[in-house]
Amino acid sequence: MSAIAWTAAGSLVAWLWLLLGQGFFWRTDVRLPPRTEPAVWPDVCVVVPARDEAEMLPASLPSLLAQDYPGRAEVILVDDGSTDGTGELARALAQRHGGLPLTVDSPGEPPAGWTGKLWAVRHGIGLARARGPEYLLLTDADIAHAPDSLRALVAAARTGGFDVVSQMARLRVESRWERLVVPAFVYFFAQLYPFRRIGRKGARTSAAAGGCVLLRTEAAERARIPDAIRHAVIDDVALARTVRSIGGHLWLGLAERVDSVRPYPRLHDLWRMVARSAYAQLRHSPLLLAGTVAGLAVVYLVPPVALVVGAAGGGTAAAVLGGSAWLVMTGTYVPMLRYYRQPLWLAPLLPFTAFVYLLMTVDSAVQHYRGRGAAWKGRTYARPGAVPDEG
Incomplete structure (x- = not known):
């Protein structure tokens, strides 16, 4: 030959x-595992790092405030040095839509050795810990959640004993380049980090999708999240590996009702x-x-x-x-x-x-x-x- x-x-x-x-890896049937709703719902704090997200917030923040969650939950939006009025808009949206309580705060510029997002997450987690929640939902400012998203994530974590439950948000696919590139992005990610392997206890493969990560607070404290990964650019994978290193149990799958609203219309x-x-x-x-x-x-x-x-x-x-x-x-x-x-x-x-x-x-x-x-x-x-x- x-x-x-x-x-x-x-x-x-x-x-x-x-x-x-x-x-x-090529199968797309890894969705939230079977779950049973707990008799007593744990407290949850939702932490949203946001930098210059005024364009995205009207499509994402109201979906968090409108969560149909039976327990106590609140949203903490960390305004990471925005120059477009992100914090003011978040407060206005909360007044207009109501729903879960919203706290807006800013940590200032990150010190040397920290990425901006993780510095904002650290500030948000610090505010959340004062409330003593059992779980933290780390979600991006461009992610829209269905009304039962938080409820389903917590039920899955409780039922499966997971320290991390993460969903790969469905990214926007509307423009020509989005159709060509976006599905392949998720396909390549799954090829590198097969979802089925991540969910196995003791597995070496570890990953999460940063747009939607439910994290047990106790596991975050033991793993020193986010301090232990403060300079990681690929922070979601770093978070998952660090939680795995302390014996944490992870789950990652494709989302059905968690969507990214950020457009990527051009190849650039x-x-x-x-x-x-x-x-x-x-x-x-x-x-x-x-x-x-x-x-x-x-x-x-x-x-x-x-x-x-x-x-x-x-x-x-x-x-x-x-x-x-x-x-x-x-x-x-x-x-x-x-x-x-x-x-x-x-x-x-x-x-x-x-x-x-x-x-x-x-x-x-x-x-x-x-x-x-x-x-x-x-x-x-x-x-x-x-x-x-x-x-």
């Missing part, structure tokens, strides 16, 4: 292993979202970057190239092996497209999307070595701390 045929064969083997040996918007943390995910390692680029090329780009080159040049083996690998790849992507209610003709385009992600990852590394690091909401973290190692 030719070199391209052998490479396509390697890609096919990789896809067969991903299909069967990577925790069935999506590029910034991914590139700001992609190299941090690789622990700023040139070796891991090279391996990732090579892996993406072999697994995602070789199959269509082998099919086209083999078909054009009479290389039957290359065409068959490349086409088979592409077929398996396409099949694993179909469930995610269905979850996002997108047309299935997007599934064969996954190699193109993977190539875009490859470029985003390389750009993330370039920005890091230019000293720009992770930039978000007017702050730049030149050398953010790496996520703690598993185990």
Whole structure:
């Protein structure tokens, strides 16, 4: 066989292993586990870090204030140095909509060694602990919750004995680029962190989705959250790994009624979202970057190239092996497209999307070595701390 045929064969083997040996990552049926409502509902504080979120709050904050929760609950919004009136708008929305009590406070600028979001979370958790809640719901200012979201999260945590219950919010998919990039973002995340493995006690795989994390207060105190992860850019994964390190029990799955309202209409918007943390995910390692680029090329780009080159040049083996690998790849992507209610003709385009992600990852590394690091909401973290190692 030719070199391209052998490479396509390697890609096919990789896809067969991903299909069967990577925790069935491609399945989208990991939703909130069976739960029983407790006889006495525990107290909960909802902590919302917000920086320049005036545009998002009207679609997200009222959904938190309107939570149908049988126990005592309140919302703490931490205004992280906003310049667009985020805090004032939050108070106005609370007066207009009523519902759960709302506290708005600001921690000031983060000291050296802290990311802005985690400094805001620390301030919010400090305010919450004075109320003595059993659980903390950490949720972003661009996340809208169904009225029974908090109720379902707490019931699942109590029933399963989980220290962390996290849902991957359904991201917005409306523009052309959102349709092409967003479902793949969640697909790649699940491939790295198979949800089924995360829910097993004692598993090494640990992750959470930062937009919606219900955290047992006692576990947060033992794990020193967020102080222990104060410089992590990928704070949700860092949080999960730290809670796991103290023997905590985690659960992560796809949301049914928790949605992100933040739009990413242009490729530039999506590029910034991914590139700001992609190299941090690789622990700023040139070796891991090279391996990732090579892996993406072999697994995602070789199959269509082998099919086209083999078909054009009479290389039957290359065409068959490349086409088979592409077929398996396409099949694993179909469930995610269905979850996002997108047309299935997007599934064969996954190699193109993977190539875009490859470029985003390389750009993330370039920005890091230019000293720009992770930039978000007017702050730049030149050398953010790496996520703690598993185990």
